[in-house]
Amino acid sequence: METFKSKVWVLGDDIDTDIIIPTDYLALKTIGDMKKYAFSPLRPELAGQIQPGDVIVAGKNFGCGSSREQAPEIIKALQVRCVIAKSFARIFFRNAINNGLLLIETPDLTEQVEEGQEIEVCVNHCIKCNGKEYPIASLPQNLVDIIQAGGLVQAMRKRNGLEPLE
């Protein structure tokens, strides 16, 4: 069972794709160029503060809005370990899996955790926070395989016996 400890950043409900990456920055050349503007309408300083391995905890309907795949790509590029939310919007969910970004749905954690705090995530089992355990549902194995391969394209390559991309 994969387990990791991470520092938490806490966001609210309905974090939409225009907050994750505003339209204006989509024309930038690379995801690397775009990532410093992540969450900028809400918290312009946040992208610069997130450290590799941190997790984002949010409320309901995370990722609602556009089908722009840059949204999960940028979160992945910031090396966010996973996003934990009460619920995810459908297209974002699919795009995140396709890009190898781990998403965890759990109803009760959001209000119990404070920003800056450390939590322990046991993938497909539970989240430990303030001495309490919050159970999490298992993802279907085919989705786990895609995430572990690093996304849908990498999974396709793996299945076809090709070298993974850099």
Added chain:
Amino acid sequence: MGMTIAEKIIAAAAGVESVKPGDIHTVTLDRMMSNDGTTHLTIDMYHQQLDHPAIADSKKLVFIVDHNVPADNPKTAATHKKMRDFAREHQIDFWEGKGVCHQIMMEHYVRPGELIFGADSHTCTYGALGAFGTGVGCTDFLYGMVTGTSWLLVPETVKFNLTGKLRKGVYPRDLMLHIIGQIGANGVNYQVMEFSGEGAKTLSVNDRMVLCNLAVEAGAKSAIFEADEIALSWLKDHGRQPKQVFTSDEDAHYICEYTFNLDDIQPVVARPDFVDDVIPAAQACGTKIDEAFVGSCNNGRIDELRVAARLLKGRQVADTVRFLIVPASNDVYLQALEEGLMETFMEAGAIVMNANCSVCWGSCQGVIGENEVLISTGTRNFKGRAGHPSSKVYLASAATVTASAIKGFIATEDQL
């Protein structure tokens, strides 16, 4: 157990007799649409990440440049060029500057019974003609493009039983914002909204597009109407035949059912920054605005342009307001010209733009500045959606937007 329209379309696309919610099926896609929002990413992945790139069936693909039209800087020009060159090389149907992608798809491609992936969240619009349209990202699009297939989790269907008839001065846009306000921005997350009932029969295909298009703002995977005589007659007028007409079985399973009486609907607005923060328009009246916008894939059709022109006739846009009117397609534009609507707009002091996503996309035309307020028929009012992060977007019907443009503050048509 019977099946819903959406389940029947998925079963047909999967080549199986029946499906049920929760099943995962591999489906053959009838058509795929991608626009300049993300196609350049798909093309990059196609070239850089596949060892033996190939397209399963280029006749099923449609590329549409509609977001930054005309290109507003060298970066967007480069994304358009990449798309144009790729489409030519692979004989993909290519549209540029002819209108918003979903309007083009409805006018020229969509057929009842089809399963369509679009690299745009508002692909659910196609349910107005009894097709299953759903939005995907560029990786899913790439996979569909090279294999002709995709995997699909069969969604639950929620039934929206519509009764009654919209009163004069109330529009489908008010109805759909009202519904989203009631069920919430994730009210039907992952599910299909199926609209039916006597009230549904009072709605034109244009009206149905308004409802289906905004379904994604309630989290829906897709939205659908049965392709009845109204839809089939519209389809015939556009020179097409259905792939297959499906109706939901009497014993089809719905996860839940809502009833909305159209007689009870009144003009509403969605307040910044949430599409489900919906209040009666009367409560927002008097709020000062800086810009008004009639257009987008939700509300840029001839119906809305007619409403705007009717209210503007003999009146003037307020000095303090920029009023942008953007037809959803060139066909809509030409129809508006023929009916003399454009003359009315120009005489009233509105700014008429070329057919494209415009202000709703929030990047090329009509972006608003610090603390400015926009009232819009666009699809979204997210924070910073139309410009500066401190700006505010209200969503409303074309009638409320136009009345507000004339008054200089939020107003309904009966206040003119």
